[in-house]
Amino acid sequence: MMSLQFLAEQNPTLFLVITIMYALFFLVFALGGTRIQVRVWLLQIEDFVRQIERWSEEGRKIAVKAVREFGGGDRDVAGFVEGLLDFVFIEPVERDPVGVLKRLDHLLDVRKGRFRGLIEEVAPRADGERVANLEMVLEAASALRQLFFILRHYYIMSKESGNIALVSQMQVMLPFFSKIASAYREALNAFYDGKPIGDGAGALVASLLVRELGEEGGFRDFEGELVRAEVEYKGREIVVLRAKGPGGRVGKPGDGVLRVLKEKRGKVKRVIMVDAGLKFEGEETGKVVEGVGAAIGGPGVDKYKIEIGVVEGDIAVDAVVIKMSLEEALTPMKREIVRGVKDAKERVKGIIEKFTSEGDAVIVVGVGNCIGIGN
Amino acid sequence: MERGARRERITRLVLVLVGVVAALIGGYLFYYGLTQWLDFQRGTYLMYSFLVLVLLVYVFLALPREKRIQLTAKTVSVLRCNQCGAFVVREFERGDYVFKEEGGCRKCGSGTCFIEEIFETSLRKRTPKRRYKIFR
Numbered sequence: 272m273m274s275l276q277f278l279a280e281q282n283p284t285l286f287l288v289i290t291i292m293y294a295l296f297f298l299v300f301a302l303g304g305t306r307i308q309v310r311v312w313l314l315q316i317e318d319f320v321r322q323i324e325r326w327s328e329e330g331r332k333i334a335v336k337a338v339r340e341f342g343g344g345d346r347d348v349a350g351f352v353e354g355l356l357d358f359v360f361i362e363p364v365e366r367d368p369v370g371v372l373k374r375l376d377h378l379l380d381v382r383k384g385r386f387r388g389l390i391e392e393v394a395p396r397a398d399g400e401r402v403a404n405l406e407m408v409l410e411a412a413s414a415l416r417q418l419f420f421i422l423r424h425y426y427i428m429s430k431e432s433g434n435i436a437l438v439s440q441m442q443v444m445l446p447f448f449s450k451i452a453s454a455y456r457e458a459l460n461a462f463y464d465g466k467p468i469g470d471g472a473g474a475l476v477a478s479l480l481v482r483e484l485g486e487e488g489g490f491r492d493f494e495g496e497l498v499r500a501e502v503e504y505k506g507r508e509i510v511v512l513r514a515k516g517p518g519g520r521v522g523k524p525g526d527g528v529l530r531v532l533k534e535k536r537g538k539v540k541r542v543i544m545v546d547a548g549l550k551f552e553g554e555e556t557g558k559v560v561e562g563v564g565a566a567i568g569g570p571g572v573d574k575y576k577i578e579i580g581v582v583e584g585d586i587a588v589d590a591v592v593i594k595m596s597l598e599e600a601l602t603p604m605k606r607e608i609v610r611g612v613k614d615a616k617e618r619v620k621g622i623i624e625k626f627t628s629e630g631d632a633v634i635v636v637g638v639g640n641c642i643g644i645g646n
Numbered sequence: 647m648e649r650g651a652r653r654e655r656i657t658r659l660v661l662v663l664v665g666v667v668a669a670l671i672g673g674y675l676f677y678y679g680l681t682q683w684l685d686f687q688r689g690t691y692l693m694y695s696f697l698v699l700v701l702l703v704y705v706f707l708a709l710p711r712e713k714r715i716q717l718t719a720k721t722v723s724v725l726r727c728n729q730c731g732a733f734v735v736r737e738f739e740r741g742d743y744v745f746k747e748e749g750g751c752r753k754c755g756s757g758t759c760f761i762e763e764i765f766e767t768s769l770r771k772r773t774p775k776r777r778y779k780i781f782r
Contacts, residue, residue: 289694314657464740466721467764478745517743603721603766643764645745 309435312442313426319445320419320426326456327419330412331356337408337463338390341397351393356413358386376572403518407462407642411601415455422448450598458601462519467643469599469608473545473566474644476591476615477513477637483616484509490646494530496522498646504620506629508538516641524567524636525576531634532580540631541587542577543619546638547600547608548592557611558594559618566590567638577636589622591615665705672698721766729757738764 300307334352342348360382363374390405391397397405429437461468467475481489485502493499493512500511510531514522524544532539546566550556565577565588581588593611623633672695679691721738725748732753744764751757 464721464738465743466738466766467744475744482745517746603719604764606765606767609763609765643743645743 305435309433309438312438313430316426316429316438316441316445319449320422323415323419323422323448323452326452327412327416330415330456330459333459333463334408334412337405338394341394341401341405343393343395346393348393351389352409352412355386355389355409356416358382358413372572372575375570379570379572400518403520404462404465404642407519407640408459411455411459411462415452415459418448418452418455454598454601457598457603461601461603462642465517465519465643466603468601468640469595469604470547470601470640471604471642471644472547472593472595472608472612472615473639474513474516474637474641475604475609475612475639476545476593476619477511477635478516478644478646479612479616480509480619480635480637481511490515494523494527496520497524497527499527499531504623507623507627508630508632509623509635510535510539510632511635511637513637513646514639514641516644516646519640519642521569521638521640523573524638525573525580528577528634528636529580532584532586535632537584538632539584539586539634540627541589541622542581542634542636543589543591543622544577544636544638545591545593545615545619548594549600550594550596552596554594555607556595556599556605557607557609557614559611559614560592560594561618561622562590562592564588564590566592567636587626589626591618591622661705665702668698668702668705672702719766719768721764723761724763724765725759726762727751727754727757727759730754733762734759 331352334356335349338352339348360378363371363378365371386409387402387406390402390409394402394405425441429441458468478490481500481502484504485500489500489502490498490511490513491500492515496515497512498515502509502511512524512527512531514520514524528542544566546568548560548566550558565574565581567574567577577588580586593608593615595605595608599605599608619635627633675691675698676695679688679695682688682691722735723738723742724733724735726733730751730753732751742761742764744761746761748759748761751759
């Protein structure tokens with residue numbers, strides 16, 4: 272206080288300026304503090320949305336480039352890709368839940384057939400494996416674009432309302448959206464190059480198991496996009512299923528398991544499912560955990576089929592899960608995951624030895640996207 | 647988002663201007679404060695310059711920034727001979743896939759090389775996050 276009095280006496284003009292500045296400072300922050308905060312948050316959100324827009328555009332360009340490599344030359348590839356990226360899928364009505372998974376399964380089949388047919392039409396020089404990879408590139412680019420549309424929608428809505436609660440909710444979620452978007456962006460590049468991704472860990476376990484117990488390339492075509500191998504391990508008959516590689520396919524393991532169960536008629540004593548699973552933050556990547564249940568993601572159709580099959584036949588179902596984050600599941604396979612794959616293979620052998628007897632049949636399902644992983 | 651881009655440029659310019667003005671005022675107050683004879687006068691002016699510095703930091707933090715993505719990892723293919731077990735690590739090439747046959751082995755001459763593993767390896771040496779260690 273003493274100093275201010277002294278200042279007022281010595282330099283009244285400067286004292287007045289400082290006093291007005293103080294008054295203005297308090298007025299601005301007391302009356303418009305919330306508005307300033309909202310503006311700052313909106314700037315941050317806008318910056319983020321613009322970044323996702325750039326990534327989405329980058330994804331579209333990669334998709335066009337990928338399709339052009341196998342194109343016929345006379346087609347408008349850019350327009351075609353634009354159409355595919357905006358392709359919509361309408362989920363079946365859930366108000367009448369009876370048979371909803373059957374309807375979903377049918378609609379997913381129709382979508383896949385249409386999508387693949389369109390790609391084959393615009394990229395006639397691509398073989399089956401390339402078509403599968405192109406499909407993955409387009410799926411990732413489409414996911415990135417959808418994310419951009421959703422974020423822009425909520426950004427504009429919250430900006431128009433000017434409501435601090437709405438804006439803050441979006442601002443709080445930015446780190447999570449950022450993780451999802453960067454995962455898709457990385458996935459896009461991995462799919463374009465045909466690199467194996469973390470999600471393919473289950474399929475890699477299946478292949479390593481067949482190579483160790485049987486001969487190389489023991490897989491043959493089976494149901495849909497699946498391949499099947501039969502090997503023997505300590506007197507047990509092991510049927511190994513996975514999607515066909517090295518193209519980006521996941522197949523329909525549910526149909527495969529049901530068909531094997533029907534073929535073997537009560538001989539199957541155990542179904543062992545190996546898949547990549549989401550880890551919690553702070554958990555080790557590539558850690559292998561065991562459990563019970565149908566370890567398979569996706570819309571739930573295959574999970575339902577496997578559960579129905581094992582319940583009808585009173586068969587135990589084991590899960591071997593290789594832990595990783597969402598980004599690691601969609602980006603090129605990390606070394607830790609490769610180590611986890613080897614550990615998971617040993618765990619599968621351990622389950623077979625411990626819980627089955629000689630003469631039993633066991634189904635081992637390697638679940639996951641087989642991009643970059645040969646049979 | 648075209649209109650938004652223009653507005654962002656304007657906001658950025660305004661924030662930079664506010665920052666420059668704040669820096670000039672802060673610098674002047676700091677200098678004026680240091681040249682005062684009396685201790686309490688010096689303290690007052692230095693306090694004002696500190697307040698302006700806080701405003702400067704706030705302006706700097708509010709500036710929209712572009713995130714730069716750096717190349718932190720590369721993918722490698724590990725080739726192994728099925729006869730002698732010799733292995734070669736090379737950078738991933740487009741068209742590589744796990745279990746792909748990659749011709750004869752250069753070391754033993756009789757075996758065939760297969761791609762045994764493809765994985766991503768970090769280019770930076772990562773230090774483990776210490777804060778999680780206590781929970782493990």
